[in-house]
Amino acid sequence: MDLITSRDNAKIKYACRLREEEKLRAADGLFFAEGPKLCLELAKSCALRTLYATRRALDRTPELAEFDGRTVEITAPVAEKLAGTKSSQDVFGLFETPCWSxxxxxxxxxxxxxxxxxxxxxxxxxxxxxxxxxxxxxxxxxxxxxxxxxxxxxxxxxxxxxxxxxxxxxxxxxxxxxxxxxxxxxxxxxxxxxxxxxxxxxxxxxxxxxxxxxxxxxxxxxxxxxxxxxxxxxxxxxxxxxxxxxxxxxxxxxxxxx
Known part of the structure; x- marks a missing residue:
């Protein structure tokens, strides 16, 4: 499993932009989600591209292991940067946006x-x-x-x-x-x-x-x-x-x- 330790990593910067920018979400057909419960729920109906999670979250939520190959481990400081809330939930997902007619x-x-x-x-x-x-x-x-x-x-x-x-x-x-x-x-x-x-x-x-x-x-x-x-x-x-x-x-x- 890959490990990202830098808050300035290009993939982390992109995920932060996806969290904040509706135009980027629309252009790339992706969206950002935070939290183990929400990410696990979304994975039932939306295609997961990448899951970012701290070691603490991976140990605490064994169900996240099913995304092996799409999971990237991150350190706590990186999780703090990705967090869209005051306290990090340690799990973040990039998903493909469903296209409904x-x-x-x-x-x-x-x-x-x-x-x-x-x-x-x-x-x-x-x-x-x-x-x-x-x-x-x-x-x-x-x-x-x-x-x-x-x-x-x-x-x-x-x-x-x-x-x-x-x-x-x-x-x-x-x-x-x-x-x-x-x-x-x-x-x-x-x-x-x-x-x-x-x-x-x-x-x-x-x-x-x-x-x-x-x-x-x-x-x-x-x-x-x-x-x-x-x-x-x-x-x-x-x-x-x-x-x-x-x-x-x-x-x-x-x-x-x-």
């Missing part, structure tokens, strides 16, 4: 989540994880959404983007119109001019798409107009709304059996 999702997926302008990586990651947990077929992302394979989104999703088809669409209202054209019921989450969630249709023979906007701006008028109905989660407490991650997860749970 938005055309395929629009043409055939039955249960979808669509996000418009959800910029917070924590919210996007939470929603990806919830969509995977409640059996949705895929996720559509409008321009302006947080990147699904950024380190922060990956941590929040616990690698769900590797298991669940996630595709960008350039025009979300047009995508929703296309879904409705093949019989998919599109439901927009909105506070105003909306019906309580319990009044939303439960019989959706052509499929369902739950549409969530950002916490600050909500959905655009065009996105709401492209849907069959706007729905809201009834509130009985002291707040009138939930953040996008929580609200979307409630909707996904509500429609888990549709």
């Amino acid at each position: 938005s055309e395929a999702l629009l043409a055939g997926a039955r249960r979808l989540l669509a996000l418009e302008g959800v910029q917070d990586p924590g919210n996007v990651g939470t929603l990806l994880r919830s969509a995977a947990a409640f059996g949705f077929d895929g996720v559509l992302l409008s321009p302006g959404c947080a990147a699904p394979f950024s380190p922060k989104t990956l941590r929040a999703s616990m690698g769900a983007a590797g298991r669940l088809p996630v595709a960008a669409v350039p025009d979300l209202p047009a995508a929703l119109t296309a879904l409705r054209g093949r019989g998919v019921t599109c439901l927009a989450a909105a506070l105003y001019h909306s019906r309580p969630l319990d009044e939303a249709p439960r019989d959706c023979p052509g499929g369902l798409c739950a549409v969530i906007g950002s916490e600050g701006q909500g959905l655009s008028d065009a996105a709401v107009a492209a849907c069959d109905m706007a729905v809201r989660i009834p509130m009985t407490g002291l707040v009138e709304s939930l953040n996008a991650g929580v609200a979307g997860s409630v909707l996904l749970w509500h429609f888990r059996g549709v």
